[in-house]
Amino acid sequence: MRYLLMSLADENTPAPDEKLFAEMGAYIQEMSAKGILLATGGLEPGGVRMTSAGSEITVTDGPFTEAKEAVVGFALVEVRSEEEMLELARRFRRIVGDGVSEIRRVL
Amino acid sequence: MIDAVWKLESAKIIAALTRLVRDVGLAEEFAQDALVAAMEQWPAEGVPDNPGAWLMSVARRRAVDHIRRERRHDRLAQDLRPHDEEPRQDDTLRLMFLSCHPVLPPPARVALTLKLLGGLSTAEIARAFLTGEQVVARRIADAKRTLADNRVGFDLPEASEAAGRLASVLEVIYLIFNEGYAAASGDDLMRPGLTLEALRLGGMLADLAPQSEVLGLLALMEIQTSRSDARTGPSGEPIPLHEQNRGRWDQLRIRRGFTAMLRARELGGPPGPYLVQAAIAVCHAQARTAGETDWAQIAALYEILVRLTPTPVVRLNQAVALGMAHGPQAGLDLADGLTTDPALQNYHLLPGVRADLLLRLGRPDEARREFLRAALLADNAAERAFLERRAAAIPPGEDAGVLLGPAVDAFLTGRAPSTARSYGQTLHRLRLALGAHTPLATVTAAEVSRVVTTAWGDAAARTWNRHLAAIGSFATWAELPGLTGDLARRAEPPSARRPVVPPEHPGLSLRERALWSLLYESSAPISRVLALNVDDLDLDDRRARNGVSWRSRTARLLPELVGDRTRGPLFLSDRRPAPARRPADDDLCPHTGRRRLSYERAEYLFKQATGHTLRDLR
Numbered sequence: 001m002r003y004l005l006m007s008l009a010d011e012n013t014p015a016p017d018e019k020l021f022a023e024m025g026a027y028i029q030e031m032s033a034k035g036i037l038l039a040t041g042g043l044e045p046g047g048v049r050m051t052s053a054g055s056e057i058t059v060t061d062g063p064f065t066e067a068k069e070a071v072v073g074f075a076l077v078e079v080r081s082e083e084e085m086l087e088l089a090r091r092f093r094r095i096v097g098d099g100v101s102e103i104r105r106v107l
Numbered sequence: 108m109i110d111a112v113w114k115l116e117s118a119k120i121i122a123a124l125t126r127l128v129r130d131v132g133l134a135e136e137f138a139q140d141a142l143v144a145a146m147e148q149w150p151a152e153g154v155p156d157n158p159g160a161w162l163m164s165v166a167r168r169r170a171v172d173h174i175r176r177e178r179r180h181d182r183l184a185q186d187l188r189p190h191d192e193e194p195r196q197d198d199t200l201r202l203m204f205l206s207c208h209p210v211l212p213p214p215a216r217v218a219l220t221l222k223l224l225g226g227l228s229t230a231e232i233a234r235a236f237l238t239g240e241q242v243v244a245r246r247i248a249d250a251k252r253t254l255a256d257n258r259v260g261f262d263l264p265e266a267s268e269a270a271g272r273l274a275s276v277l278e279v280i281y282l283i284f285n286e287g288y289a290a291a292s293g294d295d296l297m298r299p300g301l302t303l304e305a306l307r308l309g310g311m312l313a314d315l316a317p318q319s320e321v322l323g324l325l326a327l328m329e330i331q332t333s334r335s336d337a338r339t340g341p342s343g344e345p346i347p348l349h350e351q352n353r354g355r356w357d358q359l360r361i362r363r364g365f366t367a368m369l370r371a372r373e374l375g376g377p378p379g380p381y382l383v384q385a386a387i388a389v390c391h392a393q394a395r396t397a398g399e400t401d402w403a404q405i406a407a408l409y410e411i412l413v414r415l416t417p418t419p420v421v422r423l424n425q426a427v428a429l430g431m432a433h434g435p436q437a438g439l440d441l442a443d444g445l446t447t448d449p450a451l452q453n454y455h456l457l458p459g460v461r462a463d464l465l466l467r468l469g470r471p472d473e474a475r476r477e478f479l480r481a482a483l484l485a486d487n488a489a490e491r492a493f494l495e496r497r498a499a500a501i502p503p504g505e506d507a508g509v510l511l512g513p514a515v516d517a518f519l520t521g522r523a524p525s526t527a528r529s530y531g532q533t534l535h536r537l538r539l540a541l542g543a544h545t546p547l548a549t550v551t552a553a554e555v556s557r558v559v560t561t562a563w564g565d566a567a568a569r570t571w572n573r574h575l576a577a578i579g580s581f582a583t584w585a586e587l588p589g590l591t592g593d594l595a596r597r598a599e600p601p602s603a604r605r606p607v608v609p610p611e612h613p614g615l616s617l618r619e620r621a622l623w624s625l626l627y628e629s630s631a632p633i634s635r636v637l638a639l640n641v642d643d644l645d646l647d648d649r650r651a652r653n654g655v656s657w658r659s660r661t662a663r664l665l666p667e668l669v670g671d672r673t674r675g676p677l678f679l680s681d682r683r684p685a686p687a688r689r690p691a692d693d694d695l696c697p698h699t700g701r702r703r704l705s706y707e708r709a710e711y712l713f714k715q716a717t718g719h720t721l722r723d724l725r
Contacts, residue, residue, distance in 0.1 A: 035303075035310040038359045076359070080300060083111035087158075094156065 002038070002078050002106035003085045005092070008069040013099055023095045031077070036088065040075040069100065076106070108154065109145050116159040117226030118311070120166055122198035125261055127170045131205060132251035135223065136687050137173070141166035199224070200315040201261050203308075206250075207276040210257050210711070215250035216279045217286075218243050224311070225304045235301050236286065249707065251688070256680060256708045273316070277324050277381060280308045284328050288335070302332055313367065322371035323382030329364035330388040333357040343489045349397035361392045380415045383408055402432035419448045420456075427460055435467040447561050452540065455484035459494060466501070475501040476542040483539065511550060512543025518584050533577035536562050547585060556593035568597040606630075607723040610716060618704070619712060621664040622678055624657075626724040631655040633721050637704060639677040641669055672696070676703035 016024075031037035046062030064070070075092070079085045082105075089101055117138065124134035141162045155161040206219040221227045221235075229247065233240040264272040287301025309325040337355035340346050368389060371382055378386070387408045394400040409425035423445055430438020442461050451457045462477035478498035485491040515534045519527045540558040541550060555578060563571050575594055582590035609623030625636055635653060643652040646665055650656035657665075668677070675696035683700045684690060694703040713721050 033310050033314040035306045035363070038363070078303065080114060080303060081111060083108055084114065087108065087111040087115065090154075 001081070001085075002076060004104050004106055005075045005077065005085075005089055006071045006102045006104075007073045007092075007096065008100045008102060009072045010069045013072075014097070016096075020095060020097075027091065027095060031088070036077050036079060038076045038078055040073070042073045043071055045070055045072065071102075109142065109149060109158075112145075112158040112162070113142055114226035116162055118199050118202065118224040119159070119194075120163050121223050122202040123163065123194035124166055124170050125202060125205070126194065126198050127167065128174065129261060130685060131202070131223065131254060132688050133173070133685055134170070135251075137166045137169040138162070140169050197263065197315060199311065201263055203276050203312060203315075204264060204272055205254065205259060205261060207272075207279045208254060208259050209272070209275050210259060211250050211253055213279070213282065215246050215253070216275070217282055218246045219250045220279050220308065221283065221304060222247055224308060227304070235298050237298075249705070252705060253707045255685075255688075256682075256705060257711065273318065273320070276312065277320060280305050280312065281324060281328075281381075283308070284331075288331060299335075302328070302335070306332065313370075317370065317374070319371045319374045319376055320379040320381050322367045322374070323379060323385045326364040326367035326371065326385035327381055327388055329360045329367060330385065330392050333360035333364065333392065339489075344493050345490055348391060349400075351397075353395065353397075356392070364392065365389065378411070380412060383412045383415065387412070400431070402428060406432035419445055419450045420454070423451070423454075423457060423460060426464075430460075430464050430467070435464040439464040439468065447557055449561050449564070452561060453484055455481045455486075455490070455494070457481075458484065458542075462497070471501045472504040472507075475503065476544045479544050480539070480542040483543070507546035507548070509547045510543065511541055511545045511547050512538055514547050514585060515543075515581070518581050529573065530577045530580065533574040534581055537578065547587070550587070550590065552589050552592040555590050559594055568599040572596050572599065606725055607717065607719045609724060615716065617664065617668055618678060619716070621661065621668045622704075622709060623713065623724060624661045624664060625655070626721060628657045628661050629655045630725045633709070633725075634706060637678055637706060637709060640674060641672045641677055642674040644669070644677070672698045675699075678704040678709070680704050680708060 028037060028040060048062065049060045049064065051058045051060070077085060077088060079088065085103065089103060093099070093101060120138045120141070121131070121134050124137050125131050128134055128137070144165050145158070145162060149155075149158075202223060203220070206223050207216045211219065218232055218236075221232050222229070227235075229244045230240050233243045236243070263269075283301050284305030287299050287303070287305065306325075306328055309321070309328055313321050313325045333356045334348075334351065336357065337351040337353070338346055338348075364385070368382075368385055371385075387405055390401050390405050390408070406425070406428040409421070409428045413421055413425055423442065426438045426441040426445070428438075429441055439461065442457065442464060445451055445457060458477040459481040462474045462481060465471075465477060466474035475498050478494050478501070482491045482494035482498065485494060515538050519531055519534070522530065537555065537558055540562070541554060559571075559574060559578065563574050566574075575591060575596060578594075579591050582588060606627060609620070609627050611620060611624075622636070625631075626633060629636065631654070636655060639651055639653070639655065644665065645651065646662070646669075649658065649662050675698060676694060679696050679699060679701040680703070681701075684695075684702050689695070690702045696702070710721055713719065713724075
């Protein structure tokens with residue numbers, strides 16, 4: 001089963017330091033080699049929003065200030081069980097420190 | 108939660124412990140102890156920061172305690188050197204080589220690998236392989252005992268045997284993968300979950316031993332997995348490759364497969380069978396539509412593959428590729444050559460492939476019969492239904508008169524049960540091989556000869572003649588007297604095979620000489636002889652309570668073998684079992700503390716000494 005893990009950040013989230021980069025790099029490498037981590041990446045804070053209403057499509061540039069927290073990174077994992085996903089996410093949160101992750105099963 | 112941690116960490120923990128205690132069974136027990144401790148402590152005290160390291164340190168502590176105790180009791184335990192205690196990067200690799208050791212039968216290698224390296228429980232393995240938990244438990248226990256009895260060490264294989272040992276590991280991983288891949292649907296996710304286990308094992312191996320064939324296998328598995336959503340329809344029916352919705356192929360998996368391929372290519376060297384198979388899979392993955400498939404390239408790769416692994420199934424796949432690259436006749440020529448291969452007699456894909464090619468050649472009647480024959484041979488219900496639908500899609504030709512299937516039924520009806528059974532054996536094979544829907548009038552002597560030779564060419568003369576007689580009788584009944592014309596009866600030799608005489612020279616241990624002699628003189632089943640206890644024996648009467656009896660040669664050896672013992676197993680292993688692996692009381696000698704000699708060990712010793720199997724003694 002697959003899950004999409006999204007990590008959220010707001011303006012209080014500290015910028016990553018060198019130690020975090022090193023630990024995260026090692027973690028990503030280990031999980032990729034095991035075949036657990038299928039894809040991962042960081043997301044720019046702004047981006048583009050597209051809205052369709054009736055026949056009209058509107059494009060708006062970010063940042064979208066109304067949202068307090070924004071998704072700043074994602075990881076797509078293939079795991080044996082929900083439990084395993086939780087354990088992986090726990091390890092991830094231990095490396096990045098305070099903050100929030102949202103996790104959804106990919107159907 | 109604990110289970111998830113365990114599955115992620117067990118390989119590393121058991122590997123490090125095996126280095127420490129030099130016994131994989133013991134290592135697993137200490138790791139299990141740590142797991143039990145976690146189940147007791149974590150719910151109350153909270154999960155530690157680094158659960159893997161916690162498990163490892165608890166397990167190591169148990170192992171070190173054990174070693175200290177052993178040292179105190181046994182001054183000979185000098186195996187342990189200080190530098191050996193530190194875990195090493197390649198411990199997991201060593202554990203893989205150990206659990207896939209050629210001394211173990213393949214099912215045991217698979218079970219042990221999933222248990223030790225995948226962290227699966229016995230129950231999970233049993234569910235995945237549709238067997239009982241006890242069967243798996245016994246398989247694993249036997250495997251550990253065999254490893255201990257054969258003193259298989261924790262060292263990496265030496266250069267001379269490295270390739271063979273690696274091939275054994277790859278074979279185990281691919282077996283696990285195929286078991287899961289074959290069960291793509293179903294309510295129980297444990298079976299398809301095996302593909303994931305295999306991918307993880309493959310990834311682990313590629314990380315530790317990035318060799319060309321390892322990466323080839325990994326690429327092959329990734330690309331095959333990429334199609335798992337696309338290859339079955341809504342009701343579980345198989346969808347052939349050329350009809351699959353390629354948009355449902357998992358591009359992430361394909362990309363991972365390509366990456367592994369590129370890494371393999373960078374290593375250079377001549378390609379092995381997994382790499383070639385992966386290259387074929389890459390050809391398919393690269394084609395955006397079925398029509399764009401580079402069949403010429405695939406056919407060329409199959410030619411290389413056939414040279415590396417000339418198995419009939421590979422040749423059958425080659426026939427498919429040839430049929431696509433160079434027209435159906437080229438494919439059919441190759442497939443027809445395989446109909447005399449005994450290994451493919453019951454393989455439904457041979458008639459399935461022939462049917463496809465015949466249909467493309469504009470020979471619908473034959474194609475229809477081959478589809479029906481394939482359906483009869485398929486054991487998977489969804490596949491059977493698929494083949495039947497394909498047959499039904501071909502309009503039947505003109506009335507061809509009496510068909511082979513009904514004719515056989517009519518011939519057998521009303522005969523005495525024993526005759527019907529004996530004739531039936533022969534004629535069902537004929538019907539299966541030629542197709543129940545084949546018009547009786549078109550069956551030729553050459554075809555009958557091919558079927559009989561393929562099925563029973565290697566059988567004893569008596570068996571051969573019995574089948575010949577059955578067909579002769581059927582031919583007479585059907586008024587087709589020429590049907591057995593190409594076949595001749597064989598002369599039957601007066602006596603059967605002679606048993607191997609057990610060797611007798613002073614270098615052999617008393618136990619071996621007595622066991623072999625007893626098997627030879629008694630002709631009793633091997634397991635019954637190994638089950639003998641000292642108190643079962645009546646040395647004067649040269650017979651045991653369980654009916655085993657012997658003659659003079661054994662009678663000379665037994666008194667010395669028994670010695671002062673009054674009960675317990677007659678044939679004992681060389682060493683005492685580790686305390687943690689104490690067998691049932693019945694299998695333990697009360698005098699020496701040693702366990703009963705195992706079948707595997709006895710077989711191994713005889714094989715080493717003579718090259719024969721124990722059965723050859725009887």
